[in-house]
């Protein structure tokens with residue numbers, strides 16, 4: 001069955017019912033990609049009417065939303081069933097999902113229901129001559145691979161899109177048909193949330209951060225993570241860490257960057273007291289500008305830094321934080 | 332209660348990778364290891380049994396070329412009882428859906444209560460295979476958990492959220508995927524390595540699973556690689572020595588300003 005010319009975005013909402021930033025990027029990307037196919041684009045908002053109104057400003061022609069709470073206690077099964085049933089009903093050409101754990105859960109379930117192909121970890125989407133080519137980093141970024149769907153236009157393709165592949169731009173005077181949809185009956189249960197725990201100090205948004213200051217064993221102790229926190233604060237960035245310091249219990253696993261942690265792509269990555277072992281490198285090597293501070297001139301991190309500072313972080317970092325605060329007028 | 336761990340044999344992270352002309356990885360050229368995330372799945376499976384929550388077998392399931400048996404032995408040496416290797420020339424180049432379909436069909440032939448996965452594979456992995464498997468088998472799944480336990484006929488785990496973490500659970504039989512957990516995968520002991528040599532690695536072919544060759548592998552793939560390149564690491568590698576902290580701070584800040592980062 002041939003697909004239509006629409007690219008859809010699946011937009012997640014946060015605890016207060018607002019669309020997540022990555023969702024808005026996907027909506028913007030769906031709108032611009034649809035235009036290249038001659039379609040109007042669409043979005044499925046996993047959230048309330050108000051969120052749909054916001055998403056409608058990003059240029060997609062149709063916006064679906066789910067009222068009520070039916071998708072919350074099991075965040076996976078009901079949503080995946082809903083997206084799958086809308087795909088079956090409308091046959092969009094491509095569906096963009098967030099390349100997050102939850103987005104991957106949805107994509108897997110939808111693919112399993114409908115037998116669809118998935119492009120994962122997409123960092124670029126190019127539509128030319130009615131055909132999509134995507135770029136994904138393979139082997140943790142060691143290679144940039146371009147690929148395509150073999151049956152585009154015949155079967156809907158699912159794309160898991162990373163932050164930064166699209167931009168969350170409102171389009172002037174955008175209007176959309178907004179429609180409420182219901183979770184269908186044929187849900188395969190995913191998992192039930194039995195408790196939600198709020199951690200004080202919060203959780204870093206490493207995937208979406210523009211600036212990351214990451215700390216390693218060179219800090220010397222858990223208390224010295226304050227140096228990293230303060231520098232990140234002055235730069236308006238998030239904090240990350242190596243596995244060595246996670247293993248020592250200086251900081252939770254949610255902060256770990258690297259092979260068995262998160263993969264990040266900020267505009268600026270500052271590595272503080274990090275040696276730059278391969279398993280760390282693979283999680284951050286596609287960052288924009290890399291600055292490293294390490295006292296060992298032979299540290300591997302300097303081989304993939306734009307600016308390498310050989311010196312004692314305990315001296316350099318406080319001075320740097322003060323200098324940045326001064327330049328930004330933060331006092 | 333049996334636990335199956337799905338394990339992928341992947342190229343060692345430290346090795347250089349290259350693609351063959353057909354866009355698949357040149358696996359012959361690099362050392363293979365257990366996908367690091369799957370090592371955590373194996374470790375957690377062994378701990379679930381050691382805790383008394385499971386008393387049956389622990390079985391490794393791997394789809395890959397015949398050479399994967401070397402990697403499988405490493406898992407057997409950790410304490411896994413036996414393995415099933417689905418190997419067939421027609422599987423070369425399989426996409427996520429086909430891989431998941433093969434694993435799902437193989438799982439139908441191995442009685443299990445819990446099928447464990449790593450949350451992602453370090454080669455071209457998308458972190459999607461286990462959800463496809465779960466859907467094909469009509470099973471619930473607790474995914475991306477960094478702590479896992481089995482109690483009262485349920486699998487339960489901790490999964491990171493935007494504000495902290497969620498405790499998620501599902502009734503058995505179920506699928507689970509783990510991230511790095513607090514339990515470092517054990518090193519095989521010498522007796523473990525000796526015993527592993529005698530453990531069974533049962534071969535399975537596509538025909539055993541009732542899947543036609545053309546439906547999987549490169550010919551059945553829904554996605555295809557059209558090019559690849561090494562990202563040019565055009566990093567400046569400029570080095571400054573921090574003799575005076577204040578002067579160094581000024582130099583770094585100047586650099587950041589020149590890049591419009593502050």
Ligand SMILES: Cc1cc2nc3c(=O)[nH]c(=O)nc-3n(C[C@H](O)[C@H](O)[C@H](O)COP(=O)(O)OP(=O)(O)OC[C@H]3O[C@@H](n4cnc5c(N)ncnc54)[C@H](O)[C@@H]3O)c2cc1C
Pocket residue numbers: 215216217218219241242243244245256257258259260261262272273274275276277278279280283293294295296299311312313314367
């Ligand atoms: C399967 C597997 C998966 C892994 N996954 C990850 C992962 O996801 N993420 C990850 O990060 N690692 C991972 N690792 C671990 C990785 O190999 C390294 O061990 C780790 O990244 C090292 O962390 P580090 O740089 O903080 O510590 P170290 O390697 O100990 O480096 C500390 C650095 O600090 C410098 N230093 C010390 N004192 C000072 C000072 N006063 N001023 C300035 N510099 C100073 C030292 O010169 C040194 O270079 C993994 C390993 C394995 C085997």
Ligand SMILES: Nc1ncnc2c1ncn2[C@@H]1O[C@H](COP(=O)(O)O)[C@@H](O)[C@H]1O
Pocket residue numbers: 337338339340366368369392393394395427430434447448449450451452455456457458459460461
């Ligand atoms: N060929 C395979 N054989 C066995 N298990 C696999 C295979 N491919 C993927 N898996 C499992 O699925 C998980 C996720 O893989 P992926 O979706 O490719 O990132 C891995 O951590 C493994 O547990």
